[in-house]
Amino acid sequence: MKEIIITTIAVTAISAVFAFLLTLADRTIGDYGEVKLLINNDKEFTVRGGSSLLSTLIDEKIFIPSACGGKGTCGYCKVKVHSGGGPVLPTETPFLTEKELKSDVRLSCQCKVKQEISIEIPEELFNVKEYIATVEEMENMTDVIKRLKLKLPEGEEISFKPGQFIQLMAPIYDGNDEEVYRAYSIASSAADKTHIELFIGYVPGGKATTYVHQHLKVGDEVRINGPYGHFYYQDDNDREMILVAVGTGIAPIFSILNHMKEENIQRKARFYFGAKTPSDLFLLDYFKDLEDTLYDFKFIPTLSRVTEGHNWDGERGRVNNALDKYLTDTEHKEAYLCGNPPMIQSVMESLKAKGLKDELIYFDEF
Numbered sequence: 001m002k003e004i005i006i007t008t009i010a011v012t013a014i015s016a017v018f019a020f021l022l023t024l025a026d027r028t029i030g031d032y033g034e035v036k037l038l039i040n041n042d043k044e045f046t047v048r049g050g051s052s053l054l055s056t057l058i059d060e061k062i063f064i065p066s067a068c069g070g071k072g073t074c075g076y077c078k079v080k081v082h083s084g085g086g087p088v089l090p091t092e093t094p095f096l097t098e099k100e101l102k103s104d105v106r107l108s109c110q111c112k113v114k115q116e117i118s119i120e121i122p123e124e125l126f127n128v129k130e131y132i133a134t135v136e137e138m139e140n141m142t143d144v145i146k147r148l149k150l151k152l153p154e155g156e157e158i159s160f161k162p163g164q165f166i167q168l169m170a171p172i173y174d175g176n177d178e179e180v181y182r183a184y185s186i187a188s189s190a191a192d193k194t195h196i197e198l199f200i201g202y203v204p205g206g207k208a209t210t211y212v213h214q215h216l217k218v219g220d221e222v223r224i225n226g227p228y229g230h231f232y233y234q235d236d237n238d239r240e241m242i243l244v245a246v247g248t249g250i251a252p253i254f255s256i257l258n259h260m261k262e263e264n265i266q267r268k269a270r271f272y273f274g275a276k277t278p279s280d281l282f283l284l285d286y287f288k289d290l291e292d293t294l295y296d297f298k299f300i301p302t303l304s305r306v307t308e309g310h311n312w313d314g315e316r317g318r319v320n321n322a323l324d325k326y327l328t329d330t331e332h333k334e335a336y337l338c339g340n341p342p343m344i345q346s347v348m349e350s351l352k353a354k355g356l357k358d359e360l361i362y363f364d365e366f
């Protein structure tokens with residue numbers, strides 16, 4: 001027994017010494033000087049080594065999607081690192097599939113730039129721009145969701161596909177000691193290239209949402225970059241659209257429906273919007289009016305925690321219940337889902353059980 005305790009203490013001590021030496025080495029040798037960064041075998045940059053690939057790219061004004069601010073918890077910041085990235089770290093592997101590992105995919109927030117490095121990123125990321133926007137309007141949609149209308153600087157425009165998102169930077173403020181970037185879906189119409197509207201839900205203790213809900217005011221400037229994302233309106237077909245959202249997941253759906261209205265798109269669509277109580281619903285009249293203006297559109301709001309005291313004669317239960325009731329088949333249909341992961345998971349299962357193929361289900365989960 002005594003031997004086991006001594007061995008355990010010895011192993012722990014040796015590990016601690018190693019960890020200390022590694023940290024020390026990284027700090028002292030950590031000055032990697034200037035190194036070459038080659039992107040897509042085409043663009044070459046001389047950068048200062050020592051930072052993560054993600055922040056090195058940001059310094060060069062190349063923005064990679066990241067929803068967790070580089071903490072290694074969202075898995076959004078994937079890029080291909082063909083050489084110079086060092087071994088894949090244990091913090092990356094949970095986010096990488098076998099196929100991705102084989103094709104050099106890495107999490108750019110975890111991979112450090114220490115030597116000449118060659119990477120590959122989608123060309124569209126070169127179109128991602130940074131803007132210093134001004135808060136033009138701010139409005140409470142519910143007790144916990146604010147609508148923000150941001151105006152881009154004079155003469156600047158953003159082109160995005162309905163459904164895509166931007167990243168907003170929350171600066172250092174009392175209670176937050178670091179700048180953080182968070183993803184927010186664009187709610188406004190893609191036709192307005194000089195403004196961006198967002199619906200931002202309050203997360204208690206959340207860095208970005210506390211900033212937006214408690215510090216940001218009309219007239220303030222905010223740093224945003226974008227657009228990003230593979231969740232957007234598919235304009236290459238005329239399939240009926242099954243739209244499903246809960247909470248702030250309504251934002252990209254709002255943008256998609258605005259686009260269909262403005263472009264007078266002749267396409268059938270059904271929108272299932274889930275909330276808990278009547279006070280969590282917003283834009284009800286707007287979506288009801290769309291039933292008259294859009295080609296063939298039905299809005300189906302459903303409440304999961306409605307009681308007798310609530311004045312509600314609409315659908316009850318989760319969005320899945322409404323889908324079960326109204327969606328009879330999935331023939332010539334495609335689905336757009338946006339909301340929290342459990343909702344996405346269960347709606348996906350329902351849709352697949354009704355015969356909808358994986359590749360016809362588009363989703364953004366947050």
Ligand SMILES: Cc1cc2nc3c(=O)[nH]c(=O)nc-3n(C[C@H](O)[C@H](O)[C@H](O)COP(=O)(O)OP(=O)(O)OC[C@H]3O[C@@H](n4cnc5c(N)ncnc54)[C@H](O)[C@@H]3O)c2cc1C
Nearest residue numbers: 067182183184185199200201203206207208209248251366
């Ligand atoms: C593609 C994409 C689009 C998004 N679009 C929107 C949008 O349109 N509107 C919107 O409001 N948000 C959206 N989000 C979520 C947003 O990016 C932030 O994650 C969210 O606002 C919380 O940020 P925070 O800095 O306030 O919280 P953090 O400081 O990141 O988190 C604080 C704590 O709260 C937890 N937490 C984080 N989010 C939630 C949550 N939703 N519920 C409960 N606990 C949580 C964290 O795990 C952490 O413990 C989107 C995310 C992605 C990936």
Ligand code: FES
Nearest residue numbers: 066072074075109
């Ligand atoms: S930025 Fe979130 S995992 Fe890298």
